[in-house]
Amino acid sequence: MPRRPLRVTTADGVRLRSALDALRADLHVRRDFPAGVLAEAEEAARDPRLPGYDATDVPFFTVDPPGSLDLDQAMHLAVREGGRGYRVSYAIADAAAFVAPGGALDAEAHRRVQTLYFPDVRVPLHPTVLGEGAASLLAGQDRPAVLWRIDLDADGAVTDVDVRRALVRSRARLDYAGVQHAIDAGTAEDPVALLRTVGRLREAQERARGGISLNVPEQEVVELDGGYALRYRAPLPADAWNAQISLLTGMVAAGVMLRSGTGILRTLPLAPHGEVARLRRVAAALRIDWPHMTSYAELVRTLDPERTTHAAFLHEATSLFRGADYTPFWPGHPAEPAVHAAVAEAYTHCTAPLRRLVDRYAAEFCLAAVAGQEPPEWVEAAFRDLPGAMRGGSHFAGTIESASLDLVEAALLKDRVGEVFDAYVIDVKDSDPTAGTVHLRDPAVVARVRGGTAPLPLGEPLAVRLTQADPGRHTVLFTPA
Incomplete structure (x- = not known):
């Protein structure tokens, strides 16, 4: 869910890089991989486990930030036969096709848990030869994937779901700004143009169920007059439409798990009443009109992240997303409430296996459930420790994000x-x-x-x-x- 993003868009200078290197040393963050892990990754890249089902005829495309190479997801959108709704084909990189259970690569992934993001570098979950190479859904390359096919009616509600392993080929690597420009200009081809249509339908579904998506501005470090400055970048509508496809997949995957009685959910409790009251004070402080009968979810949809006061409120609003957890169940049903309060539905992480460990396991739960089988033995063997590992990894990533933000702000203000x-x-x-x-x-x-x-x-x-x-x-x- 949304956090307080930070990224660097230009070279940030020797002083700032040195400070970030010191931060990584203080936090014992290891960027390189052991030799055994690299050797295993090289071998896996040469000889992955390939699926029997061929879906390379589907013209998938990816939408990511410019320059990204760790491409977890590729999509294809189409109007269903007879114009009766839409079909979302969503291919997720199949990390399990490369990572042998119990091997050195698997052990290192369990140690790292997730990709870590610093303002200047990323510390990946998997070696580059896999995460940005053989396992990434790069354009023009045949890749093993977990392929979701989700049918929607004319209102964007789910009518049918299927998931299987498949060989896929992305045709184009797109970025958010390019997609937004093409859609706005009317030059986008149908599979891309439909992102706006399906995205808006899913946003309407989100509003109807009381879900919340925050348009949180990114903080950027930019070069200015020979120095450096912090500024905000408001997300584009295309960012939100793309996120709706990922949310959709996470929700249907959670439903598959719950029906099978086995899986792991991403859950979030309702925010304490006192936290909502604090946000009302912040809204008043920023001269944001929040009528008493208007819900928090309704309010945030009216805000413009380009406005300074609205951007400030949206950053403060992320405080309502505290307490997220991983809730496992095997077999049976979760002992705790299974809903993610911000999504307003059961939800799981399953769309970023190149950057997050739990997504590899979520795929196996869903594939087994749809096939009417038990999950593989290696999934059960690691399942007991997985929630704790993910909690620790998420907390560590949050610590890095907060420390990096504080460091960049301090470094850029040091002479002032x-x-x-x-x-x-x-x-x-x-x-x-x-x-x-x-x-x-x-x-x-x-x-x-x-x-x-x-x-x-x-x-x-x-x-x-x-x-x-x-x-x-x-x-x-x-x-x-």
């Missing part, structure tokens, strides 16, 4: 200590009304403020002075000016 900035007060601590959080107009920074003698004016503009920006300690601190 003593300067005064325009900001909004978006939160005030109940225990100390002289301390809270401010959202700067420029640069795109959200940080702590304290040290004044008067209560902070919640919702009011406030001039703040930068008193601390320490990349070594990953801290940024302001005081009222």
Whole structure:
């Protein structure tokens, strides 16, 4: 689900790279792979397990950020025969075709759990020869995949589901901006043009069930006048339409698991009432109109991430997504509620096996269930430890994201200590009304403020002075000016 994204769009300078290298060392993040793992990956790349079903006649395409090579998903969208709805064909990279259970590659994947993202580099789950090579759904290459075929009616509701292993071939590697431009200009071919149609139908289905998708702006580090700056980038509609296809697959996969009585879900509890009340305070602080009878899900759909105050609220709104967990069940049904509160439906992670360990297992549960078989023995053998490993991996990834963001903000503000900035007060601590959080107009920074003698004016503009920006300690601190 949405988090607070951060990425670097240009070279970020020696000082910032050195600080990020030090952060990786402090967190004991190992970028390279052991020799045995690399050797096994090379062998697997040469001789993967290929499926018998051939779907290479389907003209799949991928949609990812520019330059991405670890392509987990490829899709094809079509109007069903007779115009009775739509067919979503969604091919997911088959990591199990390359990773032998119990081998060195498998053990390393269980140690890493998921791909880690720093502003300057990514630390992958699998060696590059697989994750960006033989297992990736690169255009023009035959690849083993787990192929979902999901039929929708004219309103976008699911009518039929099938999943099987298949050999697929992507025809085009597209990016979000290119897809958006082609759709807006009316030049996109039908399989791509249908992304808007199906995406909007699924968004309507999401609204009807009370689901929430946050349009959280990305923070970018960009080159500016010989230096570097932080700014926000608002997601495009194509980002959201693409995400709806992934959400759709995660929901139908969860349904397959629940019907079979075996699987692992991604769950999220309802946000505590106090957290929603805090967000109402933030909305008031930012002069965002939140009528009493309007739900949180309805409110966020009205916000424009291009507006500074709305972007600030959307970042704060991610706090409602705390407490996500992995809930296993084997056999029977989950002992805990099986719904993901933000999705407003049962949901599982299954669409990113090149970047997340649990997705490889989710595929096996679904393939076995549809075939009327028991999951493979290797799935059962590792199943007991999988939820704990994923919890730990998710927490570690969150730690890296938070530390990286703090470090980048501190590094880019290091030479501006003593300067005064325009900001909004978006939160005030109940225990100390002289301390809270401010959202700067420029640069795109959200940080702590304290040290004044008067209560902070919640919702009011406030001039703040930068008193601390320490990349070594990953801290940024302001005081009222």
